[in-house]
Amino acid sequence: MSTTTHQSKLKYFQLVLILGFLTALGPFSIDMYLPGFSAIATDLNTTVAKVAMTLSSYFIGISAGQLLYGPLLDRYGRKKPLFIGLLVYILASLGCAFVTDIDTFIGLRFIQAVGSCAATVASVSMVRDLFPVRDIPKVFSLLMLVVGISPMLAPTVGGYVTDYYGWHTVFFILMCIGIAILLAAQFGLPDTYAPDRTISLKPKPIILNFLSVLKEPQFYTYAFTGAIAFSGLFTYVAASPILFMDLFKVDPKTYGWIFAFMSLSFILASQLNSVLLRWFTSEQIIYGALLTQTITVIAFLIAAENNLLGLYETIAMLFLFLACIGLSNPNTAGLTLAPFAKNAGSASALMGAIQLGLGALASFAVGIFLKDSMVPMVIIMAVSTIAAFVLLNVGKRKIKVRY
Structure with missing residues (x-):
């Protein structure tokens, strides 16, 4: 046996x-x-x-x-x-x-x-x-x-x-x-x-299936809130080689270690999320994480505009910013898929496509605007964070809880 x-x-x-x-x-x-x-x-x-x-x-x-x-x-x-x-x-x-x-x-x-x-x-x-x-x-x-x-x-x-x-x-x-x-x-x-x-x-049945998922208020509220907030991560990933190797002049090996350290914020935040779920609902965690992310990114933008950030201060601000995304992301994903027992596959594919599509847009914007200052990166992060926070507060009113 x-x-x-x-x-x-x-x-x-x-x-x-x-x-x-x-x-x-x-x-x-x-x-x-x-x-x-x-x-x-x-x-x-x-x-x-x-x-x-x-x-x-x-x-x-x-x-x-x-x-x-x-x-x-x-x-x-x-x-x-x-x-x-x-x-x-x-x-x-x-x-x-x-x-x-x-x-x-x-x-x-x-x-x-x-x-x-x-x-x-x-x-x-x-x-x-x-x-x-x-x-x-x-x-x-x-x-x-x-x-x-x-x-x-x-x-x-x-x-x-x-x-x-x-x-x-x-x-x-x-x-x-x-x-x-x-x-x-x-x-x-x-x-x-x-x-x-x-x-x-055939395209028609596939598109109709995706549209039926997209019409669900709970889906579009949390899928887009999560995806817009998450685009901050894509902004960071696309900007980080320019930010650290061009602006702060670190070598490729040091950059690899900085990137590895930043990933810790994500892993630690997801572990913290498991603990927080004992006392708080997913909705409360998303709200708290996005509020903190908004305050963090506004402070980040003010500091960047006034040239107050060296290498270590920049790493600290990004670490906190990414930790907020690590907290909200598992919860927005869970609430996005919650209404779908039948169409879970389509809902999850659509959620992934929205998230990565907005991420592509954010990284594309970095490629265009980020040249010799970190300010454009922080502006893109601030716009996406504030938009996600506004969308969450507007969209929540249309959701009818059924589970």
């Missing part, structure tokens, strides 16, 4: 590990090349702000891919779309390693994102397929831990790789990670879902 228990625990660990790697592919692909921004700009005869556009195109690719893979995974089963997506990712990563001009690089990053999206969406679907309902929150929290560790590990590793072997090597490593994940998924994951030929891939 103990051998069987041991085997089932081993199988559980193996499944969670492979699903964790699938989930982490996106964050790794976003964060690992960030320390190479200055070197990429020099090599491709362009500016760091233009290199930041490769981040925006990646976010747009993930956002579009969310909506693309949902119906495909239901129609053709989990493995075939996952396999094709990972293949696209591997080939695009290889292309990025040999790229010689910035416009091709921007295009390849978009294709790489669409490929990696298959891993993200498939891992969420497979958690639902593979585990009993009571285990799902625990599995998701384990996957979130992997996602939380990725931004700590990826830029630090990326900083050292860029320093010793050049930025091209980062994309060779991402290609090898893609191959390893493809093999692990192919041989380590069971076929969890029979293809359903009744699911239509």
